[in-house]
Amino acid sequence: MDVRRLRMLLELSRLGSMREVAEELGTTTSAVSQQIAALSRETDTVLIEPHGRRVRLTPAGRRLAHHAVTILAAVEAARLDLDPGAEPAGTVRVAGFATAVRRSLLPVTANLATDHPQVRLRIREHEPAEALALLAADEIDLALTYDYNLAPATADQTLETRPLWSVPWSLAVPRTASVPHGDAPEVLAAFRDRDWIVNSRSSADEQVVGILASMAGFHPRITHHVDSLELVQDLITAGLGIGLLPAHQPVLPDIRLLPLTGPRVELRSYAVVRQGHKLWPPVALVLDLLATHATSSGREAGRKQEK
Template sequence: MLEVRRLRLLSEFARRGSIAATASALGYTPSAVSQQLAALERETRVALLDRTARSAELTDAGRRLAERAEQILTLVEEAEAELSAEADAPTGRVVVTAFPTAAVAFAPALARSLGDHPGLTFVLRQTRPSDGIRQVQSGEVDIALVDDWTGKLADQSPAALKFFHLRTDPLVLAVPASHPMSDPQRAVDLQELREEPWMAAPPGEPSRQAVERLLDTVGGARPVPWEFEGLHTILSLVARGIGITAIPALALAAGDRGVAVRDIPGVTLAREVFAVTRAASVRRPSVAVTMRAIYAAAQEVSAARTEPGE
């Protein structure tokens, strides 16, 4: 009989493409992964991996079994979810991963809400959206909070994942509280701000691309932004009067008294924020109650924004 644990290793190997990456993702040593996959080959009496001195890849039989393994693992999780749905209260451990601004914005509301469930252990980690989706798919985490600037993320993701829309997060202008544009009675004019010291995330980051698209709307050569890792770092510099920025509104949830926020007329640049989980795990009480808490946290953060320009 095939072991579910070994099938999970094979499925993960099919996604990662190497023994080392599989071991790193699941918390094993490369030697342990190799030994377990070899044991799976002995169980099936079929060569599943084509090994060389430096690498390994799936054989045709290995690819077919990896596809079946995905189906089997989904069925196992659905069975576990049906059994746990009989429980009166959510229990166990739920691991959520989030992009940094969502983690900071949602954490207070989640802590308050999930504190009503003493049998539930809640873990919140920060990671990149692409890593979060991969970790949900592999079973490393239960829920991922991800952002999408393209409008295509949900359509391009595996069918085994379920996306729940939480909010639209628009790009807003953030200036020092002492800046003339902090006056809500004054019209926001991007042309007037072109020569200001702009700050943004490094090239390649979605928020940086949004800033560049914003500056493109005023034509001509756009100013070169100062680059800093982390939206909260950028906001702290805005508060100190060092420069200005355009930033997703969710990044302002932590609050900064030295920053004034203005909507940008005529600009529709925004990202969509989703909670992603495996479709098979939605019925688990622990996941269901956490999803409800996440949705409530997203609405609370949305309602709490009352800065100038709203």
């Protein structure tokens, strides 16, 4: 099979239209169509089918595109081995939660623009379950996800996961509230009669609240479901409930953050790819940059805490 045709098929699976593939590879839509047709004849398999005014990959086409990732990664690795100075090139599709996009991905975009201009990013904001579904459907190449230490994500053997960073979370309450002393269950017990605010697009923090409340001997009254951390603060300020927020996040003047210990509550972030896909040089580069930035940010945070 012609490697160039495999690249076009893979890009079609990533980008969704022959026009975008042509723009990505610097050729014409007609040339892309002809090469995909030649690959179909070469494999004696129907690889694409009409879909409205566009085309989409058939199940066989998607399977071949999946194999193409490994094949092209091996070819690219051989090229880099023979020419270590060669630059990775390609578009990496990323989906992640907003905090990770701001904290991890945006610094990487600056690095790519300066040092690796042939690697481009396409960014989508999604909660972990949404991002992992897109990863499984091969609609993205990299997912930025999170879980909590008290509600760990289920391991998936088809995925490769790289830890990035973790942050402690606190209980956010009105500043006028009485401040209880003790470990996390005792702190939550003092607010057993309050309404609770949890995430509308993920059940992870609701699981954590439920675990801590059960340790304190009550069932939390989940009343509000919102996605924005800023909106959580607004609801707390309005007296509509309490919820969890990052421990070091600036908060509104009318909010107090209560530390949670025994057990400690931590949000843990990850970079996730499908098995074998980290061999593709553009993905490998982005993963390495994410890990490097996470390490340097962690050291900087540690120095600030020591001061």
